[in-house]
Amino acid sequence: MVPTFGFIHIQFLLEGAIWTVILSVCAFLGGGLMGLLIALLRISPIPFVRRLAAWYIELVQGIPLLVLLFTGYFGLPAIGVPVSPLLAATISMTVWVGAYLGEFWRGSLEAVPKAQWEAAECLALTRWQRMFKVIVPQAVRNATPGTVGFMVQIIKNTSLASAVSFVDLTRAGQLINNSTFQPFVTFVAVAIIYFLLCFPLSVLSRRLERRMARGMAKA
Amino acid sequence: MEVSLDFSPIFERWPMLLDGAIVTLLLSVAATVSGFLIGTLCAAGRNSRFRIVSAICAIYVEAIRNTPFLVQIFLIFFGLSTLGFTLSAITVALLALTINVGAYTGEIMRAGFDSVHAGQWEAAECLGLSRLQTYWHVVLFPAAERVFPSLSSQFILLMLASSITSQISVPELTGNANYIQGVSFRPLETYLVIGVMYFILSVIMRQIFNLIGMVAFPRRRRLGTPL
Numbered sequence: 001m002v003p004t005f006g007f008i009h010i011q012f013l014l015e016g017a018i019w020t021v022i023l024s025v026c027a028f029l030g031g032g033l034m035g036l037l038i039a040l041l042r043i044s045p046i047p048f049v050r051r052l053a054a055w056y057i058e059l060v061q062g063i064p065l066l067v068l069l070f071t072g073y074f075g076l077p078a079i080g081v082p083v084s085p086l087l088a089a090t091i092s093m094t095v096w097v098g099a100y101l102g103e104f105w106r107g108s109l110e111a112v113p114k115a116q117w118e119a120a121e122c123l124a125l126t127r128w129q130r131m132f133k134v135i136v137p138q139a140v141r142n143a144t145p146g147t148v149g150f151m152v153q154i155i156k157n158t159s160l161a162s163a164v165s166f167v168d169l170t171r172a173g174q175l176i177n178n179s180t181f182q183p184f185v186t187f188v189a190v191a192i193i194y195f196l197l198c199f200p201l202s203v204l205s206r207r208l209e210r211r212m213a214r215g216m217a218k219a
Numbered sequence: 220m221e222v223s224l225d226f227s228p229i230f231e232r233w234p235m236l237l238d239g240a241i242v243t244l245l246l247s248v249a250a251t252v253s254g255f256l257i258g259t260l261c262a263a264g265r266n267s268r269f270r271i272v273s274a275i276c277a278i279y280v281e282a283i284r285n286t287p288f289l290v291q292i293f294l295i296f297f298g299l300s301t302l303g304f305t306l307s308a309i310t311v312a313l314l315a316l317t318i319n320v321g322a323y324t325g326e327i328m329r330a331g332f333d334s335v336h337a338g339q340w341e342a343a344e345c346l347g348l349s350r351l352q353t354y355w356h357v358v359l360f361p362a363a364e365r366v367f368p369s370l371s372s373q374f375i376l377l378m379l380a381s382s383i384t385s386q387i388s389v390p391e392l393t394g395n396a397n398y399i400q401g402v403s404f405r406p407l408e409t410y411l412v413i414g415v416m417y418f419i420l421s422v423i424m425r426q427i428f429n430l431i432g433m434v435a436f437p438r439r440r441r442l443g444t445p446l
Contacts (some may be wrong), residue, residue: 062421064382074406159287183297198285
């Protein structure tokens with residue numbers, strides 16, 4: 001007998017949604033660290049380091065996330081590193097998020113007015129102090145709306161981890177579809193859950209952006 | 220453990236990779252053109268005087284932008300077949316890519332339309348141009364010119380997103396790579412090769428968009444700045 005889509009399936013979808021959230025958080029934390037590193041390397045005084053970071057960004061932005069995920073999932077075991085789907089997905093997404101956030105945050109760092117950099121130097125702060133006590137706190141303010149917006153991209157793109165047998169929301173939907181043969185109901189339910197995860201962040205991002213634009217206009 | 224990379228089983232199947240790359244490119248070009256049309260209509264629709272039209276366009280954009288492409292394509296692919304429409308995977312892929320990129324383009328073009336100075340709209344109205352004429356003769360080109368960089372990166376993202384259509388068995392680059400890694404047992408090498416191929420495709424696409432920008436927007440070519 002073929003079961004019909006019911007409460008038990010919604011429960012299963014919600015469990016999948018929890019894994020989607022977990023992977024999103026892992027990807028954001030890993031990718032955030034990676035992005036910070038890349039952004040700092042990208043404005044390093046050493047030309048070679050700058051170029052290296054630029055190449056990383058170019059390369060990763062030219063490759064689909066799905067291919068990165070397959071490379072992580074199948075490739076790491078092939079070179080003798082056993083990985084679970086969650087770990088493989090986290091590593092691949094860290095690489096991917098790092099490139100996009102790195103490029104974006106570089107822009108935010110460079111958008112901090114030049115006078116701030118010079119003033120910090122005049123106060124005899126070390127490079128490290130100047131970066132983390134003066135520049136980064138101001139850059140964070142510039143970068144927040146866009147970063148929140150990018151979180152939506154991260155949540156949506158964790159759906160691709162379903163292709164490497166990570167049982168997230170999308171994979172849960174596929175499994176339910178395979179047993180109930182009710183793709184329309186199932187995937188609409190999946191889409192609604194994704195929408196409920198993503199839409200508040202989209203709205204927040206837009207609101208932050210508008211507030212910042214107002215702040216700029218006042219200043 | 221010693222790691223040895225052996226690319227020969229992948230390179231042996233180069234015609235398959237080439238076919239895949241061609242399908243990827245054709246899908247991307249077709250979806251870029253149709254997505255641009257849908258997106259521009261949608262952006263104009265959001266400025267419509269009719270509340271219902273602008274509401275529909277807004278709902279479309281928000282629904283697409285806040286759900287994953289993979290779920291959209293599953294919904295269309297499996298959903299349409301239960302409704303009795305049996306479309307080939309590649310048709311569904313084109314349809315889903317168009318719907319998806321249409322929403323993003325719509326948002327970008329709306330920003331472009333908003334950036335056109337109010338005086339231009341008013342001047343067009345004073346000259347007695349209809350809404351359609353205003354869009355076509357006055358607003359469209361400056362708007363597209365201003366958002367052209369965002370548009371071209373969105374279309375490159377679209378090319379990368381077309382890899383997702385492999386999940387409904389479209390024989391594009393990633394789909395063919397999945398097959399090759401299955402028969403050659405060389406997954407790492409396979410995905411490294413197609414990773415490089417995608418990178419090359421994205422570089423080529425960026426150059427093509429630069430060229431299109433040069434031809435379509437002479438002001439950018441002559442002065443080096445947009446309007």
